[in-house]
Amino acid sequence: MSGNRIVDEDIASAASSRRHADNVPYVHKVGVPPKQSLFKEFKFTFKETFFHDDPLRPFKHQSISRKFLLGIQAVFPILEWGRRYKLSMFKGDLIAGLTIASLCIPQDIAYAKLANLDPQFGLYSSFVPPLIYAIMGTSRDIAIGPVAVMSLLLGSMLQEEIDPKHKLEYQSLAFTATFFAGVTQFVLGFFRLGFLIDYLSHAAIIGFMAGAAITISLQQLKGLLGIKNFTKKTDLVSVMRSVWTNLHHGWNWETIVIGVAFLAFLFLAKYMGKKKKKFFWVAAIAPLISVIISTFFVYITHAEKKGVQIVKHIEKGINPSSLHKIHFTGSYVATGFRIGAVTGLIGLTEAVAIGRTFAAMKDYHLDGNKEMVALGTMNVIGSMTSCFVTTGGFARTAVNCMAGCNTAVSNIVMSCVVILTLEVITPLFKYTPNAILSSIIISAVVGLFDYEAMILIFKIDKFDFVACIGAFFGVVFVSVEIGLLIAVALSIAKILLQVTRPPTAVLGKIPRTTVYRSIQQYPEATKVPGVLIVRVDSAIYFSNSNYIKERVLRLLDDEEEGLKENNQPRIQYLIVEMSAVTDIDTSGIHALEDLYKSLRKRDVQLVLANPGQKVLDKLHTSDFANTIGDDKIFLSVGDAVKTLAPNMEP
Template sequence: MSHRVADALGYKDMDNISAASSRHNSENLPYVHKVGVPPKQNLLKEIAGTLKETFFADDPLRQFKDQPRSRKLVLVFQALFPIFEWGRNYSLSKFKGDLIAGLTIASLCIPQDIGYAKLANLDPQYGLYSSFVPPLIYAFMGSSRDIAIGPVAVVSLLLGTLLQNEIDPSENPVDYLRLAFTATFFAGITQFTLGFFRLGFLIDFLSHAAIVGFMAGAAITIALQQLKGLLGIKKFTKKTDIVSVMRSVWSAAHHGWNWETILIGMSFLAFLLVAKYIQGKKKKKLFWVPAIAPLISVVLSTFFVYITRADKHGVQIVKHIRRGINPSSLNEIFFSGEYLAKGFRIGVLAGMIALTEAVAIGRTFASMKDYQLDGNKEMVALGTMNVVGSMTSCYVATGSFSRSAVNYMAGCNTAVSNIVMSSVVLLTLELITPLFKYTPNAILASIIISAVISLVDIEAMTLIWKVDKFDFVACMGAFFGVVFSSVEIGLLIAVSISFAKILLQVTRPRTAVLGKIPRTTVYRNILQYPAATKVPGILIVRVDSAIYFSNSNYVKERILRWLADEEEQLKESSRPGVQYLIVEMSPVTDIDTSGIHAMEELFRSLEKRDVKLVLANPGPAVVDKLHASKFHEMIGEDRIFLTVEDAIVTCAPKMDLEP
């Protein structure tokens, strides 16, 4: 055997290989590869390597290597503001696509923003403000080409619910608005901090199933909240759970419903749903139909109310929307006092939800167009835009799925579509806002209902049920928590179940008994492969997880239970007992001191049963720790093998292995 092969197998001593090879050849046995020991690592290097893999897995500094100082400064500037990197290759043809996309999403965002501001219990202009400044900042700092920035329904509802728990917006509107700006400021700080310190992996702890359930529950809650505007109810509950909302709706049935409002709202809701249906049938070709349908609804309903003066007959209207661009709100933020801590708590929660939604949307469209999305850059961009937004009368903005989908289908090429949208919102604030005076609230309710319906993803829920029942429990827990309690309770349930799943998988890892696939040297789970047969006198168990303090006792006890079950079956059939127990350790990526201690206890328990412990294919980290703890001396150097087949050949050289 060559030294190169020896190095590949992890051997340090060529003479040992030759001796081992000669011994096996003289005994007419297949050559058995021994498991090599990786070189010792310096503690600081090991810690540095772990930290690098955790926080800098994408190696963000690789582009700066071997670059002159001036070039490094340019690269740093481009890293902070990606627009100056892709902007060098920007062309008129790309601008045409961005212009059409920007105008299209602007027609969608303007009526949505007015409605979403009401979800947050804010005046309509604050929704428009939040689609002016944040998209401009994101266009310069964001790395997604497709995401459309602005207020979104879920975050607006969450923010409105949490804020009104602290301050009544009708009794103290000034402090309520200030607390909203404070929460937005801390939402931005949270997002920026996660991106700057590369802690974005934390949002991955909220599972996909929990997000699906949370979004669906929030969509139902938002839709129920719109019954106030859709039915023309004046006195409505401030609670968001379905029981309180339906009680409020039915209690107003005798005197609080307005038939003119219902007629307007239901008619245009049907129009919006038909527009969505048409686009769904024709796919990308008619993307503009549901995009401009909300604006058409606003224009037609406003004109209808104005000429009929339906507002005199109980139809509630938007009334005044302040004209002009965003005023400064820096002095409105609570940097001290009793509301500082409350704003911080609300901001962190809203910021995390907004971040989760934006990153999920960005990744979805990035994969569709086959480009890489830098998650940490996204967080820094989102955080910066919300910090600046809090100082310019905006509340929490993030990526909107409905607008991003329209942006994508309209043919956007870059983030310039956000600049176009922002410019249209600017013109709206300066010139058009007085025209919204007679816009009926029922239309805004219809627009919001039609927008959030898509958040109830029945197909995704069905798939979750088919794939993983525990995931489905997490999904339904989040869903029912939001619908029957509150948004924050639903979120808490979603996070709790996600963590419970992680803990369950860590503390109770899977194990399996392996058998040999006929006419091969492959060993697989006997439950998955019925043709796999057990080797007489040998029990092969695979552990499908790292062995840590949290699961080491369970792994030891589970292996002993497998052994007890096997010996009981052998005893009943009057066959010889187990002589060797082989632990297949290829899935065991790591082991700690508690794991080593559990393996020592397992070894001693097997000794009492006159069963020999054998290890197969331990990874480098495991082998290193087995040697550091001297466990290899306890078990014996000749009991650690590269493969299960090698272990079988050595443990039972005279046995006919072919079934």
Template sequence: MGHSTVDELGMELDIKSTSSSHHHSESIPYMHKVVVPPKQNPLKEFTATVKETFFADDPLRHFKDQPRSRKIVLGLQTIFPILEWGREYNLKKFKGDLIAGLTIASLCIPQDIGYAKLANLAPQYGLYTSFVPPLIYAFMGSSRDIAIGPVAVVSLLLGTLLQNEINPKDDDVRYRRLAVTATFFAGITQVTLGVFRLGFLIDFLSHASIVGFMAGAAVTIALQQLKGLLGIKKFTKKTDVVSVMRSVWSTVHEWNGRSIIIGMSFLAFLLFAKYIGKKNKKFFWVPAIAPLISVIISTFFVYVTHANKHGVQIVNDIPQGINPSSVKEIFFSSEYLIKGFRIGVVAGMIALTEAIAIGRTFASMKDYQLDGNKEMVALGTMNIVGSMTSCYVATGSFSRSAVNYMAGCNTAVSNIVMSFIVLLTLEFMTKLFKYTPNAILASIIISAVVGLIDTEAILLIWKIDKFDFVACMGAFFGVTFASVEIGLLVAVSISFAKILVQVIRPQTAILGQLPRTTVYRNIQQYPDATKVPGILIVRVDSAIYFSNSNYIKERILRWLTNEEEQLKKDSLPRIQYLVVEMSPVTNIDTSGIHAFEELYRSLQKRNIELVLANPGQVVIDKLHASSFASLIGEDKIFLTVADAVLTCAPKMQEP
């Protein structure tokens, strides 16, 4: 077989395509080359890798070659995007934002009161959280459609984690202080991820895990509302379905008929309103204003009939006035500092995941780019400020964002409008909610969380990837039958397990030649692909690292052993060449090189030659750096599988 030549720069490795000897040189087609990349400065290579990982969008590109004054303006616009899009703001855009802001305000006010109860906080804290954080986000956020405020899942998660540390009924002051401490550290976590551009960490929660977690949380939240819906006074602190149902059935004698009638009738009304809005997008405002209408009617009904004197539980007085300062309430010392930090990190990550997912969804629908790192900084800042103004963890709400989008919002000004309406409510209308029955808040929350159960997504996950479905169901059952934090732990664990399984046990395949072509494909996927006599072609579908190198070596040897046994059984010629197709191998480390050296020695004992096809830039560079290319022979590295086969086949025919 002809041998390869390396040019004077040592940059290119010549690869023979066909020919078994120099006597057939006249029939050799064009000679291809596997190019060896130039040696790079290790520091530059490391810097390039870090830049691609953390700064792929090159955030400083706009600052290059700009005067200092312009750099200051661009810097302010980076921190406050409103300074950029605000220059083009006009009355037409404001009309859309005004309608959208009024619409989501009518939805958020009753929801906020209910969500605060989920977090075991007084109703006003839900309203506080829809006043300050949306204002901060409007100036710093990059999403045009996301609506900010408390949400059901984060409220439940925060309430569950907090009450594990402090019983809100025994010490509501310390409980509230721990809540604002957790909110402060949730904001710190989010800002840190944004500043250091670590947003990729939230991607470790797979889509399937999030779908399962949200569905499980929705079921848990709905079951928690049975307390208000049925008028039960004593209810379990646990959130799992078994404990909740046991608590429900053990208190049948406490059920209040009036509460049940109020809750169930308005729940039916709210679900019917959602059905109308889903059936005809023009009536999106119907489910948006239905909660407020329900609150007004039910509150009037309770006030007129004095139902609160007959066992119907009501909200009672909500303090009037805007957010009081809570800076001094944050635990910066004592044992609760660490507890607040731990709870805040978990709540902050979940809030961030939900907000980024919502923001990206609506950004893709309107075809604009969402800067994930800016979003993290904006969300974190609003929660830090919120923790100092009596708010708890706020994030993007999917239901309110959907209404905001359908109402025709154009910019984040809709959040400012919503915030202004909440301000008016806090200043002048809190007394009107005194007789609001808890049953109506329960029905509002149940109707809101129904949308978190995405059955279509679950069925699609089942069809596409069974492992993803296991992750989805693991998160779902973890939340419903254990607790919110257990469900979250299961979701993260299964997501990591999937990554590990795919890395540790990558796919490999035996390739065969498609009829009348020089294309080689997986023989299981293409049954008409035929094996080449005397040559076993194996493809490795993964980077080769210390975690999988030994498995890949053993898997290739098992392919080889099985093939040899079958050939011997059929009295066919033995394998003389093993061709490893390496185009999917994006990288290889020292363990991978070592595994290939062991594979090479094993093949030598069997009198089989090792041949490589199409190694990529990083791989070929490392093969040369480790002298593995010299070990197997540089004439054993080919540009394509077809080149390798055409070169090896004539060699087998030689005496």
């Protein structure tokens, strides 16, 4: 065996010496990939689409009892990390839980009003859902509860169907929408369809959130100015018209003084928290301090008798059952499903984005599909216990993280504080002025207007900026739903534009190398005389095959015109560099065939360089490889130029 290897090496060495002696360039042969069965190809595609993270890997080579235990832990992650939980970790979780509770209690009351629901429903929503999430969620940092954007979205969509004055019917539809929001989230997670939320681009989300921040703030002018008769519409024009018409008789100066003074205090506290990270707790407890001080001030001065609107009454006690209020039949089922699906998707987008951000900061794995199942389960159970749609909020999650949380136990601590509030403290909120709630909401949503991100988007990608600004104006000038629709439509439009109009580039050789790069990106790159090299930067499908063929022919026409004007040799070879062509379909094959026929009429030879395995397999299966000839398919552009035009290479 050893002797045979020595002989083979000698033969190869001799062949190499002859090539050098004859000055014949060595060209790597492009191998034909083995043919895969239809079942294997489908299995691979299905696995990469839905199970790319190989969720069954931990179960391999395990006993039945171990598999059962791992299955239970997969559904309830608390059983896994709970075994490693130490008493030393509880200190951080306790402090974080108490801190986010001080932030969430006033926010929950405010967000309930934003959703046109009674204040206690906000507190209910920070009791049951966080407990469910703590058991089933995989994030250590997310703080669960109502958030401004979803509260506004839910409230604006519900009031289009039912007047909030009809409380029982309104609440029933709210719980129905929450139920279907949970079902939507659960189904997406269970069937591993989480990739669908990625169709809402980051730029569109930035614009949508910024528009929502403006809309939410405008809605709070009612409470901040003490206006009683206020428009139910959310667009800028309607709100400003309502504010202006109430200028002389609708505004209450005592309310304005309270609202503006505490709004300034909240902004100052937030500024201190951002300026010095160690003072983050100041911004966290500022809303609760504002509620306590303003409530005491109204109580001792009886400001409610002077027109200052107050909360009045918050029902005492833990969450009552609301299962009987959910519409499972009737005309409101479809409406509840529509509203729930929209709010559920927005909730998923926000929670997954927040979870991934903080998981990356702390370097741990976040299972997106498990997150969706956890969020869906908590909203389904929440809908049956008088809760409206909840998710992970960025502000309270950031506070939770900075307060030193170690696990989801901080959510459990927060829930315990909320239940204590519901059982004991709620009567003390009777004299809380609505102006304070409006101030808390405004101070909370200002951070959603990320102008720095919008400027960066403008600098990086102009079409992304169009999607961003389109979603923003849609929310501000029309409605939250229209803004969301514009965000989704522009995100999909961008995908379609990129798929149907993929980029191409003319390549040239970098001096003193064998590397070929775009002549636009590298001005020093020189073209090979008699050869046009075009790189296609996309898969070739039915949606773009005709465009790619026509684009390549236009590049050839432009090149030949320039050569003719300068009396230079015509193009003899057209090399298509296919390293970026990840796949090709039947229409793509037909487009290459048409390109080949067009080039033959011009006496130009078509050459392919570096096609991938999947593309090469389809080229051979369709017999196109035989049509152009196996000797016209090369491993690289350099090999093609050396073989076909050795004397023309610059």
